């Protein structure tokens with residue numbers, strides 16, 4: 181082996197693959213011809229068909245209208261790029277004249293599609309799907325949630341980053357997809373194409389292994405140990421739910437035996453788009469999400485943007501400390517139009533099955549009241565709960581419990597804010613610990629407030645996956661645990677089935 185490096189945080193699992201550095205705005209590729217660009221965009225969109233947003237894009241790409249407009253412009257002597265621009269102008273102008281909101285929004289789909297074609301003509305691919313090696317270990321300084329959208333996960337074997345931790349958002353995504361990851365690793369000296377062995381169980385990275393080392397490494401490893409059912413002090417069973425950020429993740433959680441989705445992160449819908457998703461698009465996604473839950477409950481979290489989740493199209497002033505800035509429900513309430521579009525879409529989807537609304541990053545009861553008022557003014561009645569993930573929410577828990585229908589404890593952020601330790605900074609990973617005494621005290625105060633008010637509380641942060649933590653939370657009377665990893669859900673659910 182050329183080198184062995186130790187990680188500070190990890191997502192469990194083992195993988196071997198070739199180092200691949202992902203560009204920030206897309207991968208450089210050979211400039212493509214018009215036909216190649218259409219084909220490559222088609223392949224990219226076909227791989228994303230579980231998402232209605234991309235289904236609409238594919239429909240538009242396959243509609244002869246776009247190709248015919250491009251060909252007509254080419255016939256007039258325009259270059260391929262100018263022909264795409266000309267087709268974009270004429271088709272968007274046509275859509276924009278239509279009265280119907282839904283059809284008018286198709287103009288944005290055309291713009292988005294044409295941008296993808298132009299990027300490929302200019303030698304940039306926004307996804308990297310076709311350009312990733314078959315077994316890619318993505319290496320970078322730091323990954324953001326927006327880097328993970330549109331990746332071809334058939335090719336991604338692991339993530340390796342110099343920054344981040346076991347509870348950073350990319351770790352959460354990797355865990356949900358069953359992909360190992362290492363954070364806080366020295367990536368110096370790793371070159372594109374280097375063979376890498378990623379061990380998320382041991383937290384180690386081997387660079388340039390010998391063939392024999394790689395063979396030994398890839399030998400079968402035992403799956404998660406079987407679990408016994410988790411019981412609360414009153415003898416009732418703790419329910420096992422799944423966390424998800426997309427329809428395939430809902431499917432994976434449900435197939436693993438989840439009793440519902442305890443946290444549906446909606447911000448990935450916004451990050452995967454290059455403009456605000458319309459009410460129709462959101463409604464279609466949430467409706468599908470409800471249907472994919474097959475009658476089991478779905479808890480949809482209102483958009484939790486800001487901090488490390490910033491789509492490029494949402495132009496906002498720079499913040500010196502974004503994790504202490506306009507984030508979560510503060511940001512959403514500062515943009516009531518954006519929030520009310522989402523609430524209306526959720527309420528319409530709630531006609532299809534049991535839906536709850538979860539409010540992120542709440543600090544005081546006024547925020548809860550404002551959101552409930554907005555839900556009422558959109559004509560809806562759905563159970564509405566809050567994430568308890570800020571110290572202020574813990575201290576205000578009795579007042580919040582009097583007006584919320586349920587609590588969901590977000591231990592990733594709660595540990596970060598209580599312990600004053602950035603969840604993405606490997607240098608303070610040891611401090612950002614949900615088992616730290618102060619965090620445990622905060623969880624116990626929250627559980628007391630919920631119990632006194634007679635509302636249920638669940639835990640959806642990564643802490644919920646730890647075996648010791650699960651026993652501890654069951655002892656506090658947690659109603660349900662919402663887990664990111666389908667393997668963990670499977671292990672816990674089989675305990676339920678065999679009991």
Ligand code: PEP
Nearest residue numbers: 569590591592593640641
């Ligand atoms: C949390 O903070 O624990 C949580 C579940 O929310 P997120 O990880 O999306 O910030």
Ligand code: MG
Nearest residue numbers: 569590592593
């Ligand atoms: Mg959080």
